[in-house]
Every structure is written in C-alpha cells, then in structure tokens.
Amino acid sequence: MRTFNYTFQREGNELTIYFEGKLDSVYSLELEDHLEPALKGVKKLVLDFQKLHYISSAGLRIILTCKLTMNEQGEMKIRNIDPQVMQVLKITGFAEDLNIE
Amino acid sequence: MKEGTNMKELEIKAERENLPKVIEFIDEQLAGHDVSIKIQTQIEVAVEEIFINIASYAYDADGGAATIRAEVCGDPLAVVLSFIDNGKPYDPLAKPDPNINIPLRERQKGGLGIFMVKKTMDNVAYEYKDGKNILTIIKNI
Numbered sequence: 001m002r003t004f005n006y007t008f009q010r011e012g013n014e015l016t017i018y019f020e021g022k023l024d025s026v027y028s029l030e031l032e033d034h035l036e037p038a039l040k041g042v043k044k045l046v047l048d049f050q051k052l053h054y055i056s057s058a059g060l061r062i063i064l065t066c067k068l069t070m071n072e073q074g075e076m077k078i079r080n081i082d083p084q085v086m087q088v089l090k091i092t093g094f095a096e097d098l099n100i101e
Numbered sequence: 102m103k104e105g106t107n108m109k110e111l112e113i114k115a116e117r118e119n120l121p122k123v124i125e126f127i128d129e130q131l132a133g134h135d136v137s138i139k140i141q142t143q144i145e146v147a148v149e150e151i152f153i154n155i156a157s158y159a160y161d162a163d164g165g166a167a168t169i170r171a172e173v174c175g176d177p178l179a180v181v182l183s184f185i186d187n188g189k190p191y192d193p194l195a196k197p198d199p200n201i202n203i204p205l206r207e208r209q210k211g212g213l214g215i216f217m218v219k220k221t222m223d224n225v226a227y228e229y230k231d232g233k234n235i236l237t238i239i240k241n242i
Binding site: 029068097 | 118120138139142143146153204208213214216217220221
C-alpha cells in the first residue's frame with residue numbers, strides 16, 4: 001500500500017504540486033526522479049501541503065531542490081502546512097527562508 | 102544490554118526499502134500508550150533518519166543487518182530505542198550541527214536528519230562496543 005502520492009497540475013508556466021500522505025526517504029527518491037522535468041519552464045511554483053502529514057530530511061531535499069530551481073526561474077510558495085510538517089520546517093530553519101502561506 | 106521484560110527486538114536487513122517495516126515495528130510498541138501526534142511524529146522522523154543512515158552508510162555493497170531494540174518504561178514514561186549495526190565505526194553525533202540560520206542556497210548538504218534527532222529527542226547517546234555501533238535515543242512520552 002502506498003503511503004505517499006503526489007499530483008502535478010500544470011497551467012502554462014504555473015505548476016502546483018499536491019502532496020498527500022507521508023513524504024519519507026522511500027518516496028522522496030521516487031519524486032526526485034520526476035521533479036526536474038516537471039519544473040522545466042515553470043515560473044510560478046506552488047507546493048500544496050494540505051494532505052501532507054509527515055516529512056523527514058529526505059523530503060526537505062525535495063523542498064530544497066524546488067527552492068534552488070525557482071531561485072533561478074521564478075517564484076515559489078508553500079501553502080496549507082500541517083503542524084507536524086511545520087515543526088520540521090521550523091527546527092531546521094527552512095521555514096524562515098520559504099514563502100509560506 | 103540487559104534484557105528488560107518489555108523489550109522487543111527487530112532484526113532486519115539495513116535497506117531503505119525496509120523503512121516501512123521498521124516504522125510499523127515502532128508504531129506497534131507505541132500503540133496503547135496514548136502518545137500525542139506531535140511526539141509520535143518526532144519519534145518516527147528520528148527512527149527514519151537513523152535507520153536510513155545505517156542503510157546508506159554502515160555497510161559496503163553487500164549490505165548487512167540492523168537490530169532495533171525498543172522498550173517503553175520508566176516514570177515519566179519514555180520510549181528507549183537502540184539501533185545496532187556491525188558496520189564501519191561511525192559516531193553520527195560527532196559531526197558538527199549544520200548552520201540553520203543561513204539561507205537555503207548557502208546550506209551544506211546533509212546533517213539535517215541527525216540534527217533533528219538531537220533537537221527532538223530527550224536523550225541521544227552513541228557507543229561503539231564489541232564491533233557494533235549502538236545509537237540509543239530516549240523520548241519521554
């Protein structure tokens with residue numbers, strides 16, 4: 001049974017990625033493979049964490065890849081962050097350098 | 102280590118793909134103890150970070166096993182988890198903490214996982230004994 005899923009929703013040069021479940025070391029690897037092609041040409045990136053309930057350092061690498069890519073290409077924001085996920089972003093200092101809605 | 106009456110043990114191949122089985126084992130030990138979502142998540146993150154470290158770095162290509170011992174005990178009630186491997190001697194606590202006060206683009210790779218373990222657990226200790234790495238974490242629940 002899968003414990004993590006994601007959906008890419010692309011409209012022109014805007015991309016929203018919907019995260020669902022637990023972004024752990026196993027699923028981060030899978031998502032990482034699909035991330036680079038998906039971010040191609042994106043100017044506005046939204047990470048929607050409404051259904052994301054868990055993130056580890058492997059998941060933080062996904063956010064970092066998005067952030068570094070969007071530093072070059074445009075803008076990025078994260079919305080609907082769950083308290084457990086927010087805690088991880090705060091402890092690691094990620095929250096301060098992200099546009100959180 | 103002295104065998105406690107409630108100590109449970111899981112021996113498993115140290116491979117990334119086994120993470121769900123490790124988390125399931127930990128969740129079984131916590132079940133019935135009325136652990137808050139916050140603490141449960143902190144424990145799961147810590148377990149993931151430590152197990153993935155072992156799976157990634159302890160052994161050469163041939164791989165090896167990890168043993169996880171779990172006990173819920175004490176007053177205040179705490180969960181005590183030990184991660185044991187026969188791999189290369191490695192003290193993850195010896196590494197300096199990453200600088201979390203600088204922008205993400207200036208960050209060095211790695212180190213965040215163990216940093217989170219140190220930050221969220223009540224006690225973290227490493228020892229190398231009889232050819233084994235033993236990392237023990239304690240979290241009050």
